[in-house]
Amino acid sequence: MRIEYAGQTDVGRSRDHNEDAYLLAPESDLFIVADGLGGHAAGEVASAMAVKEIAGFFQATDADGELTWPFKMDRSQSYDENRLGTAIKLANSKIHAHSLSDPNCKRMGSTIVSVYFRKGKAIFGHVGDSRAYLWRGGEFSQVTEDHSLLAQFIRQGNMTPEEIENFPHKNVILRALGQNDSVEVELQSHDIQSGDIYLLCSDGLSGMITDAHIAQIMESFGDDIEGATRELVDAANMAGGKDNVTVVLARVAEL
Numbered sequence: 001m002r003i004e005y006a007g008q009t010d011v012g013r014s015r016d017h018n019e020d021a022y023l024l025a026p027e028s029d030l031f032i033v034a035d036g037l038g039g040h041a042a043g044e045v046a047s048a049m050a051v052k053e054i055a056g057f058f059q060a061t062d063a064d065g066e067l068t069w070p071f072k073m074d075r076s077q078s079y080d081e082n083r084l085g086t087a088i089k090l091a092n093s094k095i096h097a098h099s100l101s102d103p104n105c106k107r108m109g110s111t112i113v114s115v116y117f118r119k120g121k122a123i124f125g126h127v128g129d130s131r132a133y134l135w136r137g138g139e140f141s142q143v144t145e146d147h148s149l150l151a152q153f154i155r156q157g158n159m160t161p162e163e164i165e166n167f168p169h170k171n172v173i174l175r176a177l178g179q180n181d182s183v184e185v186e187l188q189s190h191d192i193q194s195g196d197i198y199l200l201c202s203d204g205l206s207g208m209i210t211d212a213h214i215a216q217i218m219e220s221f222g223d224d225i226e227g228a229t230r231e232l233v234d235a236a237n238m239a240g241g242k243d244n245v246t247v248v249l250a251r252v253a254e255l
Contacts, residue, residue: 001029001254005248008233012243020033021047033114049095054088095110115132117252129146132199
């Protein structure tokens with residue numbers, strides 16, 4: 001399996017610092033986007049810790065397959081799903097502990113969205129409202145469901161398009177790393193195909209341009225994922241750039 005990849009983050013046009021972080025780890029076939037929460041620099045600390053801890057767990061378990069894990073395995077999930085879920089739970093514990101020990105980081109947190117390619121599967125782990133999408137054969141679809149107040153109302157099925165557009169609490173998320181000493185990680189696994197392109201992004205992209213606009217950019221750039229990454233970031237900024245924007249693209253070049 002060969003994965004091509006590209007990533008970019010940008011402060012946007014309204015913020016004075018960037019609280020997003022991302023990881024490109026082709027040696028582990030692991031890719032991550034994190035969006036920090038909290039005042040001052042606390043969000044930046046949380047997202048950086050999320051990426052560092054997850055990457056560190058993968059590096060440690062790559063080096064030592066017999067390493068004792070900090071959480072019990074869920075026997076309903078595969079080894080690889082457990083590996084990603086455990087890494088994210090470990091990041092949650094570290095962020096939460098740091099937020100309690102440092103007054104400047106009180107109540108900090110981070111969203112996380114990640115994809116881990118293994119044995120013909122794309123394994124996703126996410127918490128919060130950073131998203132994963134799939135571009136396959138000219139079709140664009142959202143893989144993850146936001147852990148947000150708006151998404152919860154939408155799932156209840158009683159909102160009109162106008163109510164969704166004007167919803168006053170779009171920035172309220174219901175789940176994030178670091179907010180509690182434990183976290184529920186949403187995991188899912190999908191078969192991959194050659195040519196698949198997986199998009200991970202913070203809400204600085206998905207909150208600024210529509211899925212249809214994202215799909216149009218994906219289609220226009222084809223296999224040029226570096227060009228598509230730059231164009232997606234630029235499009236978010238041209239639409240207002242109200243938040244930090246981070247985009248990671250991972251393409252299955254061959255199986």
